[in-house]
Amino acid sequence: MTVTAIPTNHQLIEQCRTEPAPLLPLLHAFHERDGHLSEEALREIAGALKIPIAELFGDVTFYHHFAREPQGYGVPRVCTGPVCAHRGGLELLEALRETGARPMPCAGRCDEPVPVLRGGELLVGTAPRSLVTKPSPIPAPNPGGIEECVFAHIREPGRATLQGYRRTGGYEALERVVRSGAPADVLAAIADSKLAGRGGAGFPTGTKWTAVADAPGTPKSIVCNADEGEPGCFKDRALLDHDPHAVIEGMALAAYATGATRGFIYLRYEYPDTFGILAQAIADAEAAALLGDNVLGTDFTFRLYLRRGAGAYICGEEGSLLNSLEGKHPFPRNRPPFPVTHGYENLPTVVNNVETLAAATAIVRRGAEWYRGLGMNGQAGTKVISLSGDIRRPGNYEVPLGLPLETLLHQWAGGPEVGRAIQAVTMAGLSGGFLAGKDLDVTLDEPSIRSKGSFLGAGGIMVFDDRHDMIAVARDAMAFFAHESCGKCFPCRIGTQRITERLAGEAGPTDLSAWIDEVADLGQTMKAMSACGLGLAAPLITESLLKYFPKDVARHVERTGHDARGDR
Amino acid sequence: MIANPTDAKSESLTLDGKEVSFTPGETIYEVATRHRKRIPTLCYDERLEPFGGCRLCAVEVEGSRLPVASCTTKATPGMQIRTSTASVEKHRRTLLEMVASENREIDVDPLRGYASQELSTLLDRYDARTGRFAGAQSGSSRPDDDNPFILRDYDLCISCYRCVRVCAEQEGDHAISVMSRGFHTQITTEFEGLLKHSACTFCGQCVQTCPTGALADRKAMRFAHLSGETKQTRTICPYCGVGCSVDILTKDSTMVGVLPAMDGPANLGALCVKGQFAWDFVQHPDRLATPLVRGADGELQPTDWDTALDRAAEGFRKVVDEHGRHSVYAVASGRAPNEAGYLMQKFVRAGLGTNNVDNCSRA
Ligand SMILES: Cc1cc2nc3c(=O)[nH]c(=O)nc-3n(C[C@H](O)[C@H](O)[C@H](O)COP(=O)(O)O)c2cc1C
Ligand code: SF4
Ligand code: SF4
Ligand code: SF4
Ligand code: FES
Numbered sequence: 011m012t013v014t015a016i017p018t019n020h021q022l023i024e025q026c027r028t029e030p031a032p033l034l035p036l037l038h039a040f041h042e043r044d045g046h047l048s049e050e051a052l053r054e055i056a057g058a059l060k061i062p063i064a065e066l067f068g069d070v071t072f073y074h075h076f077a078r079e080p081q082g083y084g085v086p087r088v089c090t091g092p093v094c095a096h097r098g099g100l101e102l103l104e105a106l107r108e109t110g111a112r113p114m115p116c117a118g119r120c121d122e123p124v125p126v127l128r129g130g131e132l133l134v135g136t137a138p139r140s141l142v143t144k145p146s147p148i149p150a151p152n153p154g155g156i157e158e159c160v161f162a163h164i165r166e167p168g169r170a171t172l173q174g175y176r177r178t179g180g181y182e183a184l185e186r187v188v189r190s191g192a193p194a195d196v197l198a199a200i201a202d203s204k205l206a207g208r209g210g211a212g213f214p215t216g217t218k219w220t221a222v223a224d225a226p227g228t229p230k231s232i233v234c235n236a237d238e239g240e241p242g243c244f245k246d247r248a249l250l251d252h253d254p255h256a257v258i259e260g261m262a263l264a265a266y267a268t269g270a271t272r273g274f275i276y277l278r279y280e281y282p283d284t285f286g287i288l289a290q291a292i293a294d295a296e297a298a299a300l301l302g303d304n305v306l307g308t309d310f311t312f313r314l315y316l317r318r319g320a321g322a323y324i325c326g327e328e329g330s331l332l333n334s335l336e337g338k339h340p341f342p343r344n345r346p347p348f349p350v351t352h353g354y355e356n357l358p359t360v361v362n363n364v365e366t367l368a369a370a371t372a373i374v375r376r377g378a379e380w381y382r383g384l385g386m387n388g389q390a391g392t393k394v395i396s397l398s399g400d401i402r403r404p405g406n407y408e409v410p411l412g413l414p415l416e417t418l419l420h421q422w423a424g425g426p427e428v429g430r431a432i433q434a435v436t437m438a439g440l441s442g443g444f445l446a447g448k449d450l451d452v453t454l455d456e457p458s459i460r461s462k463g464s465f466l467g468a469g470g471i472m473v474f475d476d477r478h479d480m481i482a483v484a485r486d487a488m489a490f491f492a493h494e495s496c497g498k499c500f501p502c503r504i505g506t507q508r509i510t511e512r513l514a515g516e517a518g519p520t521d522l523s524a525w526i527d528e529v530a531d532l533g534q535t536m537k538a539m540s541a542c543g544l545g546l547a548a549p550l551i552t553e554s555l556l557k558y559f560p561k562d563v564a565r566h567v568e569r570t571g572h573d574a575r576g577d578r
Numbered sequence: 579m580i581a582n583p584t585d586a587k588s589e590s591l592t593l594d595g596k597e598v599s600f601t602p603g604e605t606i607y608e609v610a611t612r613h614r615k616r617i618p619t620l621c622y623d624e625r626l627e628p629f630g631g632c633r634l635c636a637v638e639v640e641g642s643r644l645p646v647a648s649c650t651t652k653a654t655p656g657m658q659i660r661t662s663t664a665s666v667e668k669h670r671r672t673l674l675e676m677v678a679s680e681n682r683e684i685d686v687d688p689l690r691g692y693a694s695q696e697l698s699t700l701l702d703r704y705d706a707r708t709g710r711f712a713g714a715q716s717g718s719s720r721p722d723d724d725n726p727f728i729l730r731d732y733d734l735c736i737s738c739y740r741c742v743r744v745c746a747e748q749e750g751d752h753a754i755s756v757m758s759r760g761f762h763t764q765i766t767t768e769f770e771g772l773l774k775h776s777a778c779t780f781c782g783q784c785v786q787t788c789p790t791g792a793l794a795d796r797k798a799m800r801f802a803h804l805s806g807e808t809k810q811t812r813t814i815c816p817y818c819g820v821g822c823s824v825d826i827l828t829k830d831s832t833m834v835g836v837l838p839a840m841d842g843p844a845n846l847g848a849l850c851v852k853g854q855f856a857w858d859f860v861q862h863p864d865r866l867a868t869p870l871v872r873g874a875d876g877e878l879q880p881t882d883w884d885t886a887l888d889r890a891a892e893g894f895r896k897v898v899d900e901h902g903r904h905s906v907y908a909v910a911s912g913r914a915p916n917e918a919g920y921l922m923q924k925f926v927r928a929g930l931g932t933n934n935v936d937n938c939s940r941a
Contacts, residue, residue, distance in 0.1 A: 497760045
């Protein structure tokens with residue numbers, strides 16, 4: 011008979027205490043063992059890590075998924091994000107009510123609704139009895155037959171294993187670079203490729219790596235931002251689930267190029283399967299001397315740590331992510347200084363998105379010129395678009411930058427259902443607001459989309475056909491931003507709340523011009539004065555709503571006025 | 579910390595069209611304030627690390643697409659800064675209207691605390707239209723926390739986190755923190771308990787930095803109903819040798835409160851629970867106002883100082899005569915300053931001839 015001993019507090023603490031960034035793993039360990047985070051557990055952890063208890067208590071309440079009531083860990087959380095809400099998410103939540111089920115924001119499975127998180131499991135389905143665990147979808151072959159970068163090998167069988175990855179040249183780039191001893195060549199190749207950040211902000215990756223290489227102070231770090239919390243984005247999930255070594259190799263290349271010796275993957279809580287895949291991939295790479303001390307027998311050392319968030323969209327913002335890793339309250343940091351000089355533990359740090367790192371691996375292997383040539387219409391390279399909502403073939407598509415949006419929507423993804431028309435699409439997940447009408451003629455690249463007042467960002471596009479009430483769609487979008495606003499800065503903390511109330515008809519003027527005046531003033535001040543990208547971007551929702559759907563807004567305000575006066 | 583503009587080499591930048599010099603390390607806000615620009619702030623307390631939450635201090639900097647928070651942004655050579663363009667002034671007014679909309683009330687009694695008028699003063703200055711942006715209110719008061727010192731009226735909280743930061747950065751107590759997020763953030767103690775069950779030392783620093791009166795001085799608030807002007811008198815806390823500067827608040831001849839003196843050389847705005855809250859003795863009916871001596875019946879009777887001192891001297895002499903000089907032991911009050919402590923030991927050693935002397939501060 012085997013008895014699995016339940017680890018003691020002391021054992022849990024000793025497992026984590028001496029590692030870097032110990033708080034999150036320690037909280038997860040207690041959360042999973044006890045089914046919740048008890049007062050006793052928090053006092054133990056606070057004592058062990060020397061964090062003041064009031065502060066730790068505040069930090070824990072910041073994260074959506076840490077349960078403080080007994081058995082809370084196992085309570086199902088049902089996705090009610092912008093896509094799932096219209097794909098049975100709300101009904102499923104209702105059907106699971108007696109289990110105590112709670113809603114959660116978009117969990118990054120928009121291509122296969124509805125995800126349900128239950129303890130350490132991610133299930134998908136639309137009825138309580140049909141919920142199953144299954145691997146996340148592999149991207150379909152490129153419908154345009156166009157050469158890809160990060161998806162080029164992702165469909166090969168066994169690609170997620172070390173052998174599978176090595177079959178087609180995996181880790182050869184790292185091996186060549188580490189043995190050649192020329193970090194500057196890597197920096198030059200990345201800069202030359204014109205690769206820009208794929209996590210949303212589009213900062214030139216070569217410039218970032220060079221800044222870290224040049225910055226004084228050690229140890230330096232490479233952080234892979236795998237928090238993917240933007241609604242309608244699920245591309246990082248596909249890369250990590252099906253080609254994890256490409257991302258790990260990218261991190262090792264970044265480390266070699268910048269002189270970093272430690273790395274962290276910060277993975278969102280809602281991807282438990284991905285956590286297992288990554289843990290295995292890291293272990294295999296370590297065993298093959300591709301990570302750890304003396305990589306491939308050289309004096310290059312790179313230790314990689316896997317960390318999990320706990321449900322907070324803002325932790326994808328790099329400053330907030332770094333604070334979260336460090337066990338601090340996850341407010342964004344003031345910038346400047348930037349992470350390239352003051353990152354993890356205030357030392358030089360590269361923070362890069364999953365897709366950026368995977369692309370970097372391909373660039374080092376195949377050359378900058380090759381990568382640049384993958385784009386269209388003068389744009390360099392490719393971008394993965396997560397396409398979901400009212401479209402016949404939702405999924406991840408790697409597109410050449412510069413591809414017309416219409417081509418993606420109609421030729422690649424099959425267009426809307428028969429008899430339906432596309433009313434609007436979102437950009438950058440939700441952060442870019444809506445595009446509609448004539449503006450759907452954009453090409454998929456920043457200059458084109460920015461010219462319409464929106465942005466491509468991380469590349470999530472959700473399609474809403476003509477059945478939707480766009481006011482309700484906008485309300486839910488703003489409610490998401492209000493729910494995820496960290497509360498650090500006034501414009502966003504109050505603005506997201508006030509705009510949500512107005513879109514929900516709960517408060518605000520009942521006169522149309524006064525309503526527009528208030529909503530526009532709130533939006534303009536948020537767009538100019540917010541402390542981070544969340545508050546800066548959120549008002550694009552109402553800005554684009556007013557631009558494309560003024561009649562809907564007028565009707566909404568009129569209806570609100572009637573309700574307020576009680577005359578229907 | 580405000581850098582001293584005279585040390586290190588100075589650089590220059592352009593502030594509202596005028597070239598001014600600054601010391602590397604200074605923030606835009608510090609430079610601008612030195613040049614008498616009135617940049618509005620709500621999350622700023624010069625004793626604390628700049629936080630960048632209220633965003634009122636944002637200014638325009640040439641070359642930057644968006645206004646930057648002047649409190650957190652360091653000045654750099656050649657910067658061209660505009661502190662009050664029509665555009666930032668409009669955003670400031672909107673921000674103030676937003677903040678006003680989340681609170682139960684704006685005008686609060688100044689006795690609530692040192693900084694309690696900051697929000698209402700700014701709203702007046704910007705002629706902000708309160709009543710705009712109606713909606714839910716944020717923050718929940720804690721009427722259940724019945725400690726005698728600190729009122730936790732979070733209905734008036736605007737989430738500037740100055741209280742949390744002063745408690746951590748200045749006091750090192752870490753008694754309070756920020757719970758939840760977004761519009762639902764709430765100032766809390768560990769596990770939402772009472773202050774007396776937390777690491778709070780009741781120094782009242784959170785009260786004095788709160789810009790809305792959400793944290794208020796309960797001792798002073800007892801006198802809010804008294805009419806008359808409040809006068810401030812600078813003095814030194816009588817409790818211990820640190821010598822913190824305080825401003826005593828009075829209405830007519832009634833003492834109504836204590837404010838820490840931000841420019842007090844020994845305390846720079848800090849006080850402890852005694853200096854901040856323990857002043858009831860001043861006008862307590864039990865307070866001794868004349869010397870007392872015991873009559874033949876053993877009851878205390880009021881008398882004059884000469885009589886009382888003679889009586890004390892007589893008592894000492896009698897004890898020493900009967901039991902020897904080592905039968906006396908003296909304990910100096912911790913409230914006495916160094917000089918008085920010195921006199922005390924001198925008196926005991928030279929006058930009574932014993933080394934039996936100590937101070938109550940010895941724990
Ligand atoms: C509210 C907010 C959420 C973000 N979430 C993510 C995210 O989930 N993943 C990501 O890679 N970047 C995210 N970012 C962008 C990061 O701050 C950062 O720019 C990025 O990780 C840098 O990597 P890159 O240059 O490779 O894109 C977010 C930014 C903001 C303002
Ligand atoms: S913009 Fe929103 S999310 Fe960003 S710092 Fe401000 S409150 Fe936090
Ligand atoms: S209680 Fe006062 S000082 Fe503390 S956050 Fe609220 S408004 Fe700021
Ligand atoms: S008793 Fe407290 S407030 Fe008074 S002088 Fe001493 S330290 Fe300062
Ligand atoms: S004073 Fe600068 S943001 Fe508040």
